[in-house]
Amino acid sequence: ETGVTQTPRHLVMGMTNKKSLKCEQHLGHNAMYWYKQSAKKPLELMFVYNFKEQTENNSVPSRFSPECPNSSHLFLHLHTLQPEDSALYLCASSQDTREKLFFGSGTQLSVL
């Protein structure tokens, strides 16, 4: 238990579906992140939020829409995804953007 909880753990969706991934951290951290993990590739940073403000969007397509209502919660809204978006989506948090990351267990996403 790392203190970062992600739901759902697994998600299968069609290309026309709309779904959301949820992340909650119980560590009192101020920064939260979305990463994409695909086979045989390094972890890809998608978004960074610091004190609820988005500080980085790593050229992510608009079909991925993040939302950070407060420092403890982070969402990733998904809409009209492509099969190549199938991957493990990891949420992480840190005390601030210079500190080590604590990861959730991830959501394994399959887009059909």
Place this chain on the structure above:
Amino acid sequence: GQQLNQSPQSMFIQEGEDVSMNCTSSSIFNTWLWYKQEPGEGPVLLIALYKAGELTSNGRLTAQFGITRKDSFLNISASIPSDVGIYFCAGQLQGGSEKLVFGKGMKLTVNP
């Protein structure tokens, strides 16, 4: 862009053997982190290194921050079956953006 070269990419060892892996870069890092990821889970932080030359142990794990600040290694002594997983290095660049750069990971298999 900045990349971490992590080697080897995979290892198959017998229980009880020692394991060594490293990460190198042409860039200078302020922080080195080592993570382990088990199947179906997110990466878990093993060791964090903050100073050049720093040698830190965590049980059977030992990691060092290279003197040149461009590399780090992780050793696992007397491996056991539960050591299986993917080991990632991550570094925070000197003078660069605050985001972490990740290696591609090293998949470890331990045969009982």
